Amino acid sequence: MTTQAAVLLTVVWGGVVxxxxxxFLQLLLSQPFVCGTVTGALWGHTALGCELGAILQLFxxxxxxxxxxPPEDFPVGTxxxxxxxxxxxxxxxxxxxQGGPLLFGVxxxxxxxxxxxSLLVWLRHRNEGLARWTETRLADxxxxxxxxxxxxxxxxxxxLGMAWTALALSLFAFxxxxxxxxxxxAFGRAWQTGSPILWGFGIGSVARGxxxxxxxxxxxxxxxxxxxxLRLWQPS
Amino acid sequence: MSEPGVxxxxxxxxxxxxPPAPRLLPARTLWAxxxxxxLLQAVWNYERMQGIGFAHALAPAARRLAKDDAEAxxxxxxxxxYFNTHPVMAAVAVGVxxxxxxxxxxxxTALDDAGILRVKQALGSSLAAMGDPLFxxxxxxxxxxxxxxxxxxxxxxxxxxxxxxxxxxxALGYRLRGLFQGYARGLAYVAQLARRxxxxxxxxxxxxxxxxxxxxxxxxxxxGGGSAAQAILSVTGVAxxxxxxxxxxxxxxxxGLAIVLVVLAWATLAPGF
Numbered sequence: 001m002t003t004q005a006a007v008l009l010t011v012v013w014g015g016v017v018x019x020x021x022x023x024f025l026q027l028l029l030s031q032p033f034v035c036g037t038v039t040g041a042l043w044g045h046t047a048l049g050c051e052l053g054a055i056l057q058l059f060x061x062x063x064x065x066x067x068x069x070p071p072e073d074f075p076v077g078t079x080x081x082x083x084x085x086x087x088x089x090x091x092x093x094x095x096x097x098q099g100g101p102l103l104f105g106v107x108x109x110x111x112x113x114x115x116x117x118s119l120l121v122w123l124r125h126r127n128e129g130l131a132r133w134t135e136t137r138l139a140d141x142x143x144x145x146x147x148x149x150x151x152x153x154x155x156x157x158x159x160l161g162m163a164w165t166a167l168a169l170s171l172f173a174f175x176x177x178x179x180x181x182x183x184x185x186a187f188g189r190a191w192q193t194g195s196p197i198l199w200g201f202g203i204g205s206v207a208r209g210x211x212x213x214x215x216x217x218x219x220x221x222x223x224x225x226x227x228x229x230l231r232l233w234q235p236s
Numbered sequence: 237m238s239e240p241g242v243x244x245x246x247x248x249x250x251x252x253x254x255p256p257a258p259r260l261l262p263a264r265t266l267w268a269x270x271x272x273x274x275l276l277q278a279v280w281n282y283e284r285m286q287g288i289g290f291a292h293a294l295a296p297a298a299r300r301l302a303k304d305d306a307e308a309x310x311x312x313x314x315x316x317x318y319f320n321t322h323p324v325m326a327a328v329a330v331g332v333x334x335x336x337x338x339x340x341x342x343x344x345t346a347l348d349d350a351g352i353l354r355v356k357q358a359l360g361s362s363l364a365a366m367g368d369p370l371f372x373x374x375x376x377x378x379x380x381x382x383x384x385x386x387x388x389x390x391x392x393x394x395x396x397x398x399x400x401x402x403x404x405x406x407a408l409g410y411r412l413r414g415l416f417q418g419y420a421r422g423l424a425y426v427a428q429l430a431r432r433x434x435x436x437x438x439x440x441x442x443x444x445x446x447x448x449x450x451x452x453x454x455x456x457x458x459x460g461g462g463s464a465a466q467a468i469l470s471v472t473g474v475a476x477x478x479x480x481x482x483x484x485x486x487x488x489x490x491x492g493l494a495i496v497l498v499v500l501a502w503a504t505l506a507p508g509f
Contacts, residue, residue, distance in 0.1 A: 022277045026323055028376070028403045033383045037396040050393050054384045061380055062481060062488035064372050072489035103496065110493040117489075127281035131288045131316070134279070138291070138313045141306030143299065146292045153278035153288075190496075190503035196466045197495055199455045200473020203384075205481035205488065206377060207452060207474075210445040219442055223449035231457045 001044065003087075009042050010083045011166045017075035018161020022065065024154045030075035032056035039079045043086035052082050052105050058202025062209065070124070073116025074109075076161055080168040081109025087173050091180040098188025099195065100180065106198065108172040112164070119164055127153060260338050261297055261419065268296040269330060270415055276323050285320035290330065290356075297334040301341040311337075314349045321360040322367025327411040328426060329359040331418020359426065366433045371407065374440035379403055381447040388454040 001009075013035070021030035029035060033053040040049015060074040085105025089096050130149050137145030180187070211217045276289035291312045298315075302308035321329060333356055340347045379402045383395020417425045455470050462470075481491065 022280060023275070024278060025274050026277070026407075028399055031376075031380060031399050033380060033387070034396045034399050037393050046393055047391070050387050050391075050396075053396075054387045056492075057380050057384055059488040059492045061377050064368070072487060074489075077489075103500070106492070107496045107500070110489050110496060114489045114493065124281050127279045128283045130279050131281050131284050134288050134291075135313060135316050138309045138316060141309045143295065143305040143309040143312075145309070146288070146295055146312070149288060150272075150275045150278040150292050153280075154275065157278075186500070186504045190500045193469060193503060194496060194499035196455070196462075196469035197473040197476075197499065198492070200470040200475075201477040201481070201491065201495060202473075203448065203451050203455055204474040204477020204479075205491070206381065206477075207445070207448045208478050208481050209373070210377060210441060210448050216442065216445050220445045220449050223446045224452055227450050227453035228457065231453050 001042070006043050006083075006086075007169070010039060010079060010169065011162050013039060013042065014076050014079045014165025014169075015158040015162035017079060018073075018164070019154055019158045021073075021075045023157040032060050032074050032078040035075055036078045036082045039082040040086065043083060045082075045086045045089060048085055048089070048102065048105075049082045052085060052102060052109065053078055055106060055198050055202055056081065056109055058199070058206055061206045070117045070120045072113040073120060073164075074113045076116050076165050076168070077109040077111075077113030079165055080112045080172060081105040081107075083169055084108045084172045084176055088176045088180050088184070091177055092184040095180060095184030095188040098185070099191035100184040100187030101176075103187045103191040103194055104172075104176050104179070104184070106194075108168070108176070112168040112172075115168075116164055119160060123157065123160055126156070257342060257344070260341065261300055261334060265296045265300050266331075266334075266416060266419060269293050269334070270327070270412060272296070273323075273327050273330065273411055273415070276326055284316065284318050286323075286326065287316050287319045290319045290326065291316040293326075293330045294334060294337075297337060301337055314353055315356070317353070319356060319360050321364040322371060324371055324407045324410050325363035325367035325414065327414035328363055328418040328429070329356060331415040331420075332359060332422055332426060335419050335422045355423070362426070362430075366430055366437075370433055370437045370440070374437050374444060375403060375406055378440055378444040378447065381444060381451055385447060385451050385454065388451060389459055 017030040017035045019025075020027055029038075033050070033056075036049045036053020036056060037046060038049070040046045040053070043049075056074060056078050060072070063071045063074065065071050082105060085101040085108075088101035088104055092100065095101070130152060134145050134149040207220060211220045272293040272295070276286055276293060278292075279288040280286060281288075294315055295308065295312060298308040298311050299305065302311055315333070319326075319329075333352060336347055336352050336355060340352070379399045382402075383398050386392040386395040386398070452474060455474065456467065458466075481488075486494070
């Protein structure tokens with residue numbers, strides 16, 4: 001696949017996962033492990049997509065899409081992070097061998113997810129106007145207004161997801177290439193240190209959420225001791 | 237033989253059991269409502285949250301019960317107001333409200349718009365209290381952790397399929413069942429949901445906790461072995477996550493960004509360490 005085709009498909013995929021995360025279907029295509037794997041496959045780097053997707057999945061499990069709290073935009077963040085890491089893989093072979101593009105990809109994903117939260121807030125406020133318009137039309141006896149409003153909402157979410165993916169991807173690819181051309185070895189070194197901490201923090205935070213209550217805590221720690229013993233003493 | 241003027245049980249005629257009233261909404265209408273539930277949050281906003289999506293899902297029923305489109309549209313205005321619950325469990329609320337609208341159309345109950353709205357609001361919060369822990373805190377982590385474990389231990393990308401297929405088998409099945417049962421049995425269906433879903437949620441969370449322990453073991457002792465420095469860093473990460481996540485008002489995105497920036501600064505400023 002050419003780079004142009006991969007960029008185009010990535011941008012469309014960014015729109016799909018943005019819509020899937022709330023507005024349309026909610027099939028969980030927007031879960032980081034799923035959208036990271038697909039993005040990696042689009043760029044011919046499925047393993048890279050799985051690695052970043054898995055780390056971001058652990059962090060995103062701490063986000064509950066409940067009530068009015070705007071969640072971090074992990075779906076678009078993952079798509080952008082994986083695509084940027086895939087682009088940078090070919091820039092500096094030494095840094096790539098050490099995992100430098102992965103660290104820059106995670107950085108891009110977190111920044112995109114955090115900034116994307118403001119876009120979600122903007123979208124939700126914009127939907128207030130659409131909802132008021134729908135109510136007025138319903139009161140006037142226009143039943144079709146509901147369909148039009150709903151599909152407009154999906155289209156707006158999809159378009160915003162595509163636009164944000166395109167913008168963040170161009171920005172991070174440009175900055176990343178400039179940094180890696182000057183030598184991305186620091187990123188490679190940082191990945192060697194950062195990867196175990198990110199994995200550890202991610203799963204630690206998930207375990208914290210799942211071990212509320214004495215019974216859950218006892219089950220978790222017993223299972224952990226058992227699994228550690230099995231891994232230590234399994235025949236090599 | 238009973239004496240005249242003396243009451244005996246045999247003398248009382250058996251009360252006739254009224255045949256159940258025929259349902260006004262055919263399966264076709266319910267399937268149309270099911271399809272529309274996929275767009276429940278399309279116009280999610282801070283004022284009405286899922287209100288417009290709720291009215292949109294209810295529209296096929298309203299159209300069936302009203303004389304024409306205009307009357308159906310006007311009957312949906314109250315339904316487009318504030319509503320929020322877990323998106324899967326919303327199917328139950330849509331089914332129950334469709335049942336109530338049908339009863340009102342048949343003149344069975346004295347329910348007015350305000351009464352139906354009160355039922356809808358009560359359903360929203362009680363269904364959210366069941367659906368959020370089940371889907372967001374049990375099913376989603378269980379499937380996601382299974383996928384992550386598959387990647388950590390076996391380098392398998394098939395976890396992506398596990399998440400999508402596993403969640404949708406459960407969620408689509410529950411949406412369908414919730415809508416049809418909510419319509420068929422009304423509020424009686426909701427009454428027994430908590431009894432069933434509570435133990436299921438607790439069981440799934442326990443299993444998710446065990447899989448979390450499995451993933452922690454693969455992080456601390458990776459399959460190919462690892463250096464002592466990496467083991468120390470992994471233990472530090474797990475300990476930080478277990479002790480401090482959620483404690484400092486930082487979301488997961490802020491924590492992740494902070495960790496990346498700290499290790500990047502460390503690698504840049506102390507390259508020989």
